[in-house]
Amino acid sequence: MTRVVILGAGFAGQTAALYLRKELGKDDTVTVVAPFSYFTYYPSLVWVGVGRMSEDRPIFDLEPVYKRHGIQFKKGWAREVYPDQQEVMMEKENGETERVPYDYLVNATGPYLNFEGTPGLGPHGGYTQSICTIGHAKQCRDAYLEQIQRMEKGEQVNIVIGTGHGMSTCQGAALEYITNLHRDLLRRKVRDKAKIMWxxxxxxxxxxxxxGISARSRGYIMDSETFAKSLYAEQDIYYQTQSAVTGVEQGKIHWENYEGEQGETEFDFAMLIPQFKGRPIRYVDAEGNDITGKMTNPLGFT
Ligand SMILES: Cc1cc2nc3c(=O)[nH]c(=O)nc-3n(C[C@H](O)[C@H](O)[C@H](O)COP(=O)(O)OP(=O)(O)OC[C@H]3O[C@@H](n4cnc5c(N)ncnc54)[C@H](O)[C@@H]3O)c2cc1C
Incomplete structure (x- = not known):
């Protein structure tokens, strides 16, 4: 009998759980440990953040899926891993902890959203919005709709979309969001009231x-630089690249570019993707020493 434990129920954890369950024998067990019993289809959050999709549509309940496939589910956060003992310590909603033994462990816990890496960034006490979780996308939509009200009264609004740290990734999500936002403003007939910047x-x-990426279409190859340039020209979106956001205050984004020049960009509404790090899970050896530094890279990814 083999016990596989999977940490996380996102795209990676879910894929691992379903495939392993199919491949492994009847006596083997597949157990998923995750803090939420629903799956979030992240690509749809680019629609939730402009109010074009309700917040319940990108999520579905995982428990019936697990029941149907014979996958065990334990709700909670993995806090510590003991590779020598082959156990995971998880914390449940009520604060109780449980040790889950494994023969094979899959860490599929995705990114930690490092808003703290940029002072003033993010929806938890900062000045910018995010679409990186369902809760963030809802908050982002509400802040966006407040700006719509201002534009409908005839006020001009500065909108900034992009990355909130020199090492942020996931620019594709921000690109989709900025084009959705442009189209939503057109639909609401207030596009002329917004200056939009990437x-x-x-x-x-x-x-x-x-x-960069390239796509072949009808015998032509289009690279993403040409595509983005023509898209932004067509949609009247200003852009500035090679810039790391170093801090945000009310209405002002501070950045430094590749040349070391520093500057500020004013905004009324900003959605900036934070840096991603590994989830804070501690690895502990048989003697009780913290060996996280050996098990993960400096950003905390296993
Ligand atoms: C708005 C948006 C749009 C996107 N659009 C696209 C797209 O169009 N195409 C594309 O390819 N990618 C897209 N992405 C990126 C894609 O969503 C991610 O690459 C993907 O979700 C990563 O999957 P994952 O399973 O590794 O992590 P996640 O999806 O983040 O899942 C991590 C799981 O681990 C759980 N977890 C976290 N900590 C713990 C812990 N301590 N213990 C146990 N469980 C834990 C979480 O609750 C979650 O269930 C988008 C991302 C965003 C934010």
Whole structure:
């Protein structure tokens, strides 16, 4: 009998759980440990954040899926892993802890959203919005709709979308969000009241954190730099790349570019993706020593 424990129920954890359950034998067990019993389809949050999709649509309950496939589910946060003993310590909602033994462990806990890496960034006490969780996307939508009311009264609004740290990734989500926002403003007939700007750490427009992409269509190859440039020209979106956001205060974003020049960009509404780090899970050896530094890279990814 083999016991597989999977930490996390996102795309990675879910894929691992379903495939392993299919491949493993009847006596083997697959157990998922995750703090929420629902799955979030993150790509749809680019619609929730402009109020074009209700917040309940991108999520579905995982427990019936697990029941159908014979996957065990334990609700809680993995806090510590003991590789020598082959156990995970998880914390449940009520604060109780439980040790879960494993033969094989899959860490699929996704990114920790490092808002603290940029002073003033993010929806938890900062000045900018995020669409990185369902809760953030709802908060972002509400802040956006407040700006819509101002525009409907005839006020001009500065909107900034992009990355909130020199090492943020996931630029693709921000790109989708900025184009959705542009189209939503057109639909609401207030596009002329908004100045929209793309502010990012990319070395060049269209890099998207992956060195750019290209697509073949009807015999032509279009690279993402050309695509983004023509898109922003068509949609009247200003852009500034090669810039790391270093801090945010009310109405003002501070940045430093590749040349070391520092500057500020004023905003009324900003959605900036934070840096991603590994989830804070501690690895402990048989003697009780913290060996997290050996098990993860400096950003905390296993
Ligand atoms: C707005 C948005 C749009 C996107 N659009 C696209 C797109 O169009 N195409 C694309 O390819 N990618 C897209 N992405 C990126 C994609 O969503 C991520 O790459 C993907 O979600 C990563 O999957 P994951 O399973 O590694 O992590 P996650 O999806 O983050 O899942 C992590 C899981 O681990 C759980 N967890 C966290 N901590 C613990 C812990 N301590 N113990 C146990 N469980 C824990 C979480 O609750 C969650 O269930 C988008 C991202 C965003 C934010």
């Amino acid at each position: 502010l990012s750490n990319e070395p060049r427009l269209g890099d998207l954190g992956v060195g």
